[in-house]
Amino acid sequence: MDIKPGFCCLGITDKCMLKCQMCYKWQDKEAQNYPTVEQYKKFLSELRELVDEGFRINFGGGEALLFEGVLDLVRFSVDKGFSANIASNGWLINEQMAQRIADSGLNEINLSLDSIDESTHDYLRGVKGVYRRVMSAIEYLNKYSKNTRIGVCCVIYDYNLDGLLPLIDWAVNNDKLSSISFMAPMQPNNTGVEKEWWEGKYNFLWPKDTDKACRFIDKVLELKKIHSKIGIPVVQLEAFKHYFRCPDKFVKKTKCNLDRAVHVSAVGDIFLCFRWDRLGNIKNGDDIRELWQSGRANDVRKNIGNCKDNCHFLLNCFFESDYPFALV
Ligand code: SF4
Ligand code: SF4
Numbered sequence: 001m002d003i004k005p006g007f008c009c010l011g012i013t014d015k016c017m018l019k020c021q022m023c024y025k026w027q028d029k030e031a032q033n034y035p036t037v038e039q040y041k042k043f044l045s046e047l048r049e050l051v052d053e054g055f056r057i058n059f060g061g062g063e064a065l066l067f068e069g070v071l072d073l074v075r076f077s078v079d080k081g082f083s084a085n086i087a088s089n090g091w092l093i094n095e096q097m098a099q100r101i102a103d104s105g106l107n108e109i110n111l112s113l114d115s116i117d118e119s120t121h122d123y124l125r126g127v128k129g130v131y132r133r134v135m136s137a138i139e140y141l142n143k144y145s146k147n148t149r150i151g152v153c154c155v156i157y158d159y160n161l162d163g164l165l166p167l168i169d170w171a172v173n174n175d176k177l178s179s180i181s182f183m184a185p186m187q188p189n190n191t192g193v194e195k196e197w198w199e200g201k202y203n204f205l206w207p208k209d210t211d212k213a214c215r216f217i218d219k220v221l222e223l224k225k226i227h228s229k230i231g232i233p234v235v236q237l238e239a240f241k242h243y244f245r246c247p248d249k250f251v252k253k254t255k256c257n258l259d260r261a262v263h264v265s266a267v268g269d270i271f272l273c274f275r276w277d278r279l280g281n282i283k284n285g286d287d288i289r290e291l292w293q294s295g296r297a298n299d300v301r302k303n304i305g306n307c308k309d310n311c312h313f314l315l316n317c318f319f320e321s322d323y324p325f326a327l328v
Contacts, residue, residue, distance in 0.1 A: 005051055006260035007318040012070055013062040014266040018089050019126030022155065022205055023189040025062055035268040035283045037069035041076050043282045046289050053081045065092045071104040078105040085110065090134035098140035106148045111137060113152040115163045116170045124159060142176040151179035158207045164216055172227040179231040183316040184240050198247050213244045236319040243310055250308040251315065253322040258313055259301040262288065273313060276300040
């Protein structure tokens with residue numbers, strides 16, 4: 001087996017304190033049986049043998065900082081030679097948390113920020129005050145975490161579209177930030193799969209004016225030439241344009257590349273892609289080195305090869321060029 005993992009995300013908790021318009025994870029109140037920190041460490045040690053130095057571990061959620069041992073796992077990952085990234089909504093990052101994050105050696109944190117307008121961000125994230133928490137998180141992280149790159153990540157919705165250029169302007173001129181990135185809108189988390197969701201009850205998220213959304217992407221492509229902080233690759237932005245124009249047409253010319261991904265759910269289930277069979281569970285001590293090469297993984301890879309879904313994982317999490325030379 002010469003395929004190596006290219007992406008790993010540990011969705012370390014499903015808990016969250018926000019009530020975002022685009023995510024219903026917060027409605028799920030069921031107690032879950034999460035893996036222990038030691039079980040995660042075993043998994044990370046085994047994964048490390050499959051990948052090169054600097055391979056990135058993404059800690060996501062829910063709100064990843066709600067998982068008690070997440071910074072212990074960040075420290076463990078960094079000491080093992082991984083690069084560690086946390087996606088956070090910023091709510092919990094007060095002075096003390098920023099100090100703990102600095103001590104963990106975290107390489108990068110991506111804070112959700114959908115607008116530089118306070119009421120727009122608070123509306124989209126469903127809780128008043130979250131914008132101010134993100135702003136103070138940036139200050140505290142910058143004060144303590146000198147080696148942690150701080151980025152903001154924004155989802156392109158109909159509601160915030162008009163305010164996205166001011167957000168870029170603010171971010172590229174903010175010396176506390178290393179990057180600004182974007183994601184395409186998706187059907188809300190924790191809702192049953194709906195075909196053509198952008199036309200159904202969630203279409204309030206979808207940019208109504210396709211030309212306007214594409215003009216915005218063109219502007220980002222232009223700004224990217226002069227601002228290195230706009231980190232999102234050209235090919236991914238081009239794919240967003242295809243997606244806005246024809247959301248039901250697969251954005252890739254070849255196949256989905258998530259056959260090289262490793263996802264672990266909050267309860268420890270290991271997947272290549274959540275759409276297909278799980279490979280094992282880290283609470284059972286399953287070894288990713290064996291799972292990666294298993295017949296089940298190869299069966300899942302066949303399904304992935306035939307899947308034509310413009311999903312969040314493909315467009316937003318691990319987008320790769322179809323071409324031999326990646327455009328950056
Ligand atoms: S999108 Fe993120 S921050 Fe918002 S409710 Fe879902 S998990 Fe929480
Ligand atoms: S395109 Fe299909 S196989 Fe690929 S990540 Fe999305 S749902 Fe999974």
